[in-house]
Amino acid sequence: MEDYKFLFKVVLIGNSGVGKTCLVRRFTQGVFPKGQGATIGVDFMIKTLEIENSTGQSENVKLQIWDTAGQERFRSITQSYYRSAHALILVYDISCQPTFDALSDWIREIQEYANPKVLKILVGNKTDRDDREIPVRVGEEFAKAHDMYFLETSSKQGENVEKLFYEIAAELIEQARRQKGGLSRTHHSSVTNLGMKSNISNFQSNCCSGSGSNNN
Amino acid sequence: MDDLPKEFDLIVIGTGFQESVIAAATSRVGKTVLHIDQNEFYGGFWASFNLENFMTHLNRDTGDKKCKIRNVSQEWFEFTEEKSEINGWNKEKIISEGRRFNIDLIPKLNYCNGKLVELLISSNICRYTEFRAVDKVLTVLNGKIDVxxxxxxxxxxxxxxxxxxxxxxxxxxxxxxxxxxxxxxxxxxxxxxxxxxxxxxxxxxxxxxxxxxxxxxxxxxxxxxxxxxxxxxxxxxxxxxxxxxxxxxxxPYLFPMFGCGEIPQCFCRLCAVFGGVYWLGQKINDIQLINDESGNELVKMNFGNEEISAKKLVCGLDSNFIDLNQNPFEYISRAVIITSSPLGGSTVNSDMDGGGVVLLYYPVEGKSDGITMIQLAHYTSCISKGLYLIHLSTTCQNGAKSDLQPFVETFLRHDHDAETEDDTKPTILFSTYFEIPSSIKGHDYVSQQNGPIYSCSGAFSELDYDESIRQSRLLYSKMYPNDEFLPKAPEPEEIIIGDDDDDREGNVNLGVLADLVPENKEDTDKVLEKEDMNKTQ
The missing domain is CATH 1.10.405.10 (Guanine Nucleotide Dissociation Inhibitor, domain 1)
Structure with a gap:
């Protein structure tokens, strides 16, 4: 067993070029990618964080951060991308009005496909730019109107990037605690993830030759 | 920066199952793929919809399209003043919840040891979806439903x-x-x-x-x-x-959470992760075969304001670019029925709350395939709690209604009488019948294709995807005889990202994926709702 107590799926959405991939890479690898195009084959990135809980103990949390794989370019994100996300980060570029104008379209998609209780965060990225078009207050108001958290970041300078993901992790832990049983990691039989190796067993042991190991 | 490249190795039209498998496989081995669909949604004849979109889709005007869903009929239970609801449900209430439904055009189950499950695991596409094990298999023995x-x-x-x-x-x-x-x-x-x-x-x-x-x-x-x-x-x-x-x-069966429409999308996601470009809802004006300077055949396609050329082109059954005279296709008769109690009533549902997936295969005399019934309840995220989505399918012979009649008349009822003791026959609150294009006739239609334009079949009248996968592999091996078919996609920690001097601290490691869906969604939602209330106070 690996040493982590929670695993959360965080997905990023927003127009092309707002810096989604840069946010993830800055956070998971501490780098600001210089060029585009090196991300072929990357599905999601993982980072394990240490979070101090309300009782003062620190716990390991694994964030699985999913990128759009470019499908946002022509508005063709698969619905399955939104399914079972614990948190959703909607990103716009503070120096590019059209990326802010597109937010309502993104909200519609979220409403259609994501779990209604998903944690939503609005992020205005690229605060390092000096040609700001969207005042902080406008972003804040939009977030408030749509029941979202709000933060401005700069992947280039690293500003607020750590904060963004640490706050998401802390909030998701709190949410998980409020649930009965508390841990999002507990395995349960009703939903099957095919990748779980422990599921694979030989039928003969539980059907024919008789140990009945699966029927207990 | 949104300039679309003018040349691709492959263009795929349609996001049905076979098309998506081919797109994913091609992109996976490093070829450039443009995957488009003239619909605004993924899946074509393999899609799932919420109730409203489902009805809109079935009743939409498809013009002179030859390969389309046909003979659509729908009916609601006639709620009256005396009978304003059944088990707390009426038309308005169902419609108001309909946004959360996922209704499959073609529902399928997967053998746990079948070809789809095998492929999802071997290619690592399994990380994009989750399944629910079918809870129960029913049969009809001496006229009665039995487990x-x-x-x-x-x-x-x-x-x-x-x-x-x-x-x-x-x-x-x-x-x-x-x-x-x-x-x-x-x-x-x-x-x-x-x-x-x-x-x-x-x-x-x-x-x-x-x-x-x-x-x-x-x-x-x-x-x-x-x-x-x-x-x-x-x-x-x-x-x-x-x-x-x-x-x-x-x-032995699994059903995908959120419906079968998820399955083609999983392959599309893989295609995109490996660089495939996606564009839905664009009308294709024209496709031509041309020769390049060295005499090789190329496909030229005009769509939207773009003109794109590709070495090969794959068309789905619903793309309107398949020669239907050369590729005659069949239909599947379908019924989608909503009830507020499970099939077979308390006699077969005493051990559970009917919250899962139930399969019943009903043989029909004189017909080579019987009627397949898949009943879905709320744990599948396909329908609201308290309602049951009953899917009926069989190969089309005399039209959907007549083909499926033997089952409907025996195990469901159109009226409702609360007094009756017998709860084995659920009342039909809503039903719709339709016939949907399925497989291209002839098992060797793939081997007759020599490109550069290839066509894909629709669904086969099989429970699983085995034949579809077999044909996709066959088609792919015709198109790219030297390339591997969907090798395992790397885990995130195996990927070396092309930055020269980055300083990674080994924070990228993925072990066994934990389940991402809470065990009991309702409970979670309730708890979260409570918390929301606390927050606002």
Whole structure:
């Protein structure tokens, strides 16, 4: 067993070029990618964080951060991308009005496909730019109107990037605690993830030759 | 920066299952893929919709399109003042919840040990979706709905199967598993069946002195076969059943959470991750074959304001670019029925709240395939709690309504009488019938294709995706004979990202994926709702 107590799926959405991939890479690898195009084959990135809980103990949390794989370019994100996300980060570029104008379209998609209780965060990225078009207050108001958290970041300078993901992790832990049983990691039989190796067993042991190991 | 490249290795039109598999496989080995769909949604004839979009889709004007959903009819229960609701549900309430439904055009189940599950695991596409193990398999025995004993434990707790029958069944099943045609061992042979491959499976079972009860369970419920099924086919079917059972649950089947429309999308996601470009909702004006300077054939496509060329083109059945004279196709008769109580009532639902997935295969006399019934409840995220989504499918013979009548008239009712004791027949609150284009006729249509334009078939009248996968592999190997078919996609930690001087601290590591869906969504939602209230106070 690996040493982590929670695993959360965080997905990023927003127009092309707002810096989604840069946010993830800055956070998971501490780098600001210089060029585009090196991300072929990357599905999601993982980072394990240490979070101090309300009782003062620190716990390991694994964030699985999913990128759009470019499908946002022509508005063709698969619905399955939104399914079972614990948190959703909607990103716009503070120096590019059209990326802010597109937010309502993104909200519609979220409403259609994501779990209604998903944690939503609005992020205005690229605060390092000096040609700001969207005042902080406008972003804040939009977030408030749509029941979202709000933060401005700069992947280039690293500003607020750590904060963004640490706050998401802390909030998701709190949410998980409020649930009965508390841990999002507990395995349960009703939903099957095919990748779980422990599921694979030989039928003969539980059907024919008789140990009945699966029927207990 | 949104300039679309003008040249691709492959253009795929349509996001149905086969098209998506081909797109993913091609992109996976490093070729450039443009994947488009003229619809605004993924999946074509394989899509799932919420209630409103489902109705809009079935009733939309498709113009002079030849390959389309046909003979659509729909009906609501007539709620009156005296009967304003059934089990708390009426038309308005169902419609108001309909946004959270996921209704499949073509519902399918997957054998736990079947080709789709195998492919999802071997390619690592399984990380994009989750499944629910089918809770129960039903059959109709002597006119009554009965639960099929799946596991060994089930068989031994079943009251209407005698001890002698249990022994016979176990012996027969064991023999089926161990039977090998090429076995040379004489002593083994004596233990094994002495029966011709093309003899009828039912005759073998009679020869082995299985009782009618057992023959029924094996033939209809485990093998989904009929009296004409050969020994060879029967043996294969029962082996698939047996190797699938107990792998993920107590039945051999899985159903994708949020519906079967998720499946093609998983392949699309993989295609995109490896660089495939996606564009939905764009009308294609024109496709032409041209020759480049060196005389090679190229496909030129005009769509939107773009002109793109590609070395190869793959068209889905609903793309309108398949020559239907050369590729005649068949239809599947479908019914989608909503009820507020589960099939078979309390007699077969006493052990659970009916919250899962139930399969029933109903043989129809004089028809090579019977009616397949898949009942979905809220744990699948396909319907609201308290409602049941009943999918009926069979190959189209005399039209959807008439093909599916035998099942509907026997196990469901159109009226509602709360007084009656018999709750085995749920009342139909809503029903819709339609016929949907399915497979291209002829199993060798793939081998006749020589490109550079290829066509994909629709769904086959099979429970799983085995034939679709077989054909996709075949088509892919025709298109790219030297390339591997969907090798395992790397885990995130195996990927070396092309930055020169980054300083990674080993924080990228992925082990076993934990389940991402809470065990009991309702409970979670309730708790979260409470918390929301606390927050606002």
């Amino acid at each position: 099929v004993p799946g596991s060994r434990a089930d068989i031994f707790t079943k009251k209407n199967v005698s001890i002698i029958e249990k022994r016979l069944l176990m012996k027969f099943i064991t023999q089926c598993v161990e039977y090998k045609r090429e076995e040379n061992n004489e002593s083994f042979k004596e233990e094994s069946f002495d029966f011709p491959d093309d003899g009828k499976f039912i005759d073998l079972m009679k020869q082995q002195k299985l009782t009618d009860n057992l023959i029924h369970y094996i033939l209809y419920a485990m093998c989904m076969a009929n009296t004409e099924t050969t020994f060879k086919e029967g043996l294969e079917a029962i082996r698939t059943y047996l190797t699938s059972i107990g792998r993920y649950g107590n039945t």
